Amino acid sequence: MTDVETRHCLYLAHRAALIDYATPILGSREAAEDIVQDAYLRFAPARTRIGAPEQTLAYLYRTVRNLAFDVLKRRKIEQRETGNDTPFWALPREGQTPEQALLFCDQIRIVSDALSALPQEMRVAVEMYRFGDFTLEEVAAHLGISVATAHRHVRTAMVRVAAQLDRS
Incomplete structure (x- = not known):
């Protein structure tokens, strides 16, 4: 019997055991x-002489184990690359009911009206x-006012917008 035939017979004799060995590592029999x-x-x-049949079988098990760990590494890298890097605009949006959409549009209108009623400097x-x-x-540099005044304008405007939203 040639070396190739010996290897083939050894593989066939231990194929089921090798699959059983690799299944828990990979999590899938397929x-x-x-x-x-x-x-x-x-x-x-x-290509190379491995030696005694025990060493040949050990070499086969080691090859299966190394290939299984290579697959696990590849999976981990693929998951890392495709993980949570999805841009926000590609994620599925939660469906709104028509009532929710109408309420949201109404709130936007109220905020817009409240902002347009503010003095020019405060609105800017x-x-x-x-x-x-x-x-x-x-903001202060653009408007030519102090930082404290800019903060007061923003705070006052936000209080007025919140009050308008509370009223409606």
């Missing part, structure tokens, strides 16, 4: 069968700070 098949493809060609300050993501220092 994946374990794939790994055992890959191990055989690496094991079958007689709150729009820059709350919607434009400017700092109070930048």
Whole structure:
């Protein structure tokens, strides 16, 4: 019997045990069968002399184990790459009922009316700070007022908007 035939017979005799060995590592019998098949493809060609049958079997088990751990590493990397990097606009939105959409639009109208009723300087300050993501220092520099006055304008405007929302 040639070395290739010996390896083939050894593989066939221990194939089920190799699958049972790889299944708990991978968590799937199908994946374990794939790994055992890959191990055989690496094991079958007689490129190197392995030695005694016990050493040959140990080499086959080690090959299965290493390939299984390679699959686990690959899965972990793929999960890390596809993890929570989904942009917010690609995530599914929760469905709103027509009533919720109408209430939201009504609240937006109330906020818009409350902002338009504010004095010009106060409205600019709150729009820059709350919607434009400017700092109070930048708002104060733009309007030519102190930081404390800019803060007072923003706070007063937000209190008025909240009061308008509470009334309706």
